[in-house]
Structures are given as structure tokens and as C-alpha cells.
Amino acid sequence: MSGVISKAIHILDLLVPQGSEKEMSVTEISRELGMPVQSAHRILGSLSRHGFVSQDAKSKKYKLGLSVMKYGFLMWDSLMLRSVARPFMEELSRKTKETIYLATRENAEGVYIDCIDSPHILKISEPIGLRLPLFIGASNRVILAYLPRKSREALLKDVDWTAVPSLKPMTRAYIDQELDLIRQQRYAITSGEATSGTTGIGAPIFSYDNTVIGSLNCAGPSMRFTEQNIEKYSRYTMKYADMISKELGFRDQFRRQI
Structure with a gap:
């Protein structure tokens, strides 16, 4: 072979x-x-x-053939995403002092492709390359929320909700409700789903062709994610995710609400 x-x-x-x-x-x-x-x-x-x-x-x-072009564009998008996002990740890290992740989608999973560690001794530190289903964790779920409806349905229809790799029980009804909320508020927030005692805030990143290409995520120990900090960090995360999207050529701001 x-x-x-x-x-x-x-x-x-x-x-x-x-x-x-x-x-x-x-x-x-x-x-x-x-x-x-x-x-x-x-x-x-x-x-x-x-x-x-x-x-x-x-x-x-x-x-x-066109498949070669398709995979070439996917690789180019991934390289461009990391290159463009890095300075905005650094700025978000300075603003929040928490760990900042950049994630993208690969089939039915979200994958961390870059990270800036928090300067705090107590911090969240997940490895680059970590993969989880798109419905687990803020960085992944916010990507799922902005996929086309048919794509979301295809990814969720055959999930065995009794065997998902989450620390919290999940159901299809719960995830559908979460996705609706994410599209309303433009960010995702989760606590203790992938790692106990941690909270993450994720905002979507869109590419030049108006499709969701990844997410920006601010994560850390839940004890530091007070109501006041969550409000502040979510605002920062959305701001820098929007700036990354703009650098990638995204212009159709209304597309995100569909």
C-alpha cells in the first residue's frame, strides 16, 4: 500500500x-x-x-484536480490564521492575564493550533493539538454555532450523548439551546466541561469568504472568572476576534446572526 x-x-x-x-x-x-x-x-x-x-x-x-486546490486553501487558511491572529492574541493576553487559545475546525472536532500562556502561577495549560468534539468547550462550540444549519445537523444527529468526553452530562436539547444563545450574544462561555475548575470564553473568527474559520478563546481557573471579569473578558475576546476576522478579509457582519 x-x-x-x-x-x-x-x-x-x-x-x-x-x-x-x-x-x-x-x-x-x-x-x-x-x-x-x-x-x-x-x-x-x-x-x-x-x-x-x-x-x-x-x-x-x-x-x-480541484481537491488539491481545496486542501491547499485549507492549509493556507490555517497558516494565515495563525500568522494574522498572533499579535491580537498577545494583546488579549496582556489585557486579561489569562491563557489565550486559537482554535480551528477539523471535521467534527475543534483543534488548538496556537496558545499564549497566562503569566499566573495558577493557570490553565492545555497542549496545542488538543482535539475535542465541536460541542464541547467554548472555543469549539462557538465554531459549531456559526456553521451552516445543515452542517450542524450532520455533526449532531448521530452523537451518543451517553458517551461524550465531557465532565458534565449533555443532551442534544441542551446543545441546541446553547447554540441559539451563542448566536444571540456572539460568544460562548463554558465551565468545567473539558477540564475541572476552569472557565473559557470563545468568540468566532470568520474568513474572507464569510465562513467561520476558527475561534479565539480566553481561559483560566473559574475562581478568577467572576461576573465582572466575564463581562470584561468576553468583550475583549469578541473585539480581538472581530479584528482578526477583519484582517482575514471578513466584511459581512450580518452573516454571523444567521
């Missing part, structure tokens, strides 16, 4: 445009890579079914 994957990667590398769009026949690909024509044809068929290459109906030549 690893040999087939390696050959597929070599084919994709060969089709990478060099200044202009590149198209090659099965025979040309086979000759260039020293690969049997039948093997090249079989691998190209698999790549074509998944959208990684496409074949011209007339010339029968192959070029890179």
Missing part, C-alpha cells in the same frame, strides 16, 4: 504547474516516472475518482 501511495504522490508532483497549467497523458506520465502504463492508469483512475486529478474529455490528458 505504501508503494501505491508513493507512486500517487509522484504523479501529483509531476502534474504541479510550472508557470502554466500542466497536462500529461498516461503514456507521458508512465515514461517520465518509469512506471508501467497499467499502474499509472490505475492510480490516475483512483486519483480522478477523488478529485485529485481531472482528465480532459478530448485530449485524454490529466491535470491536477
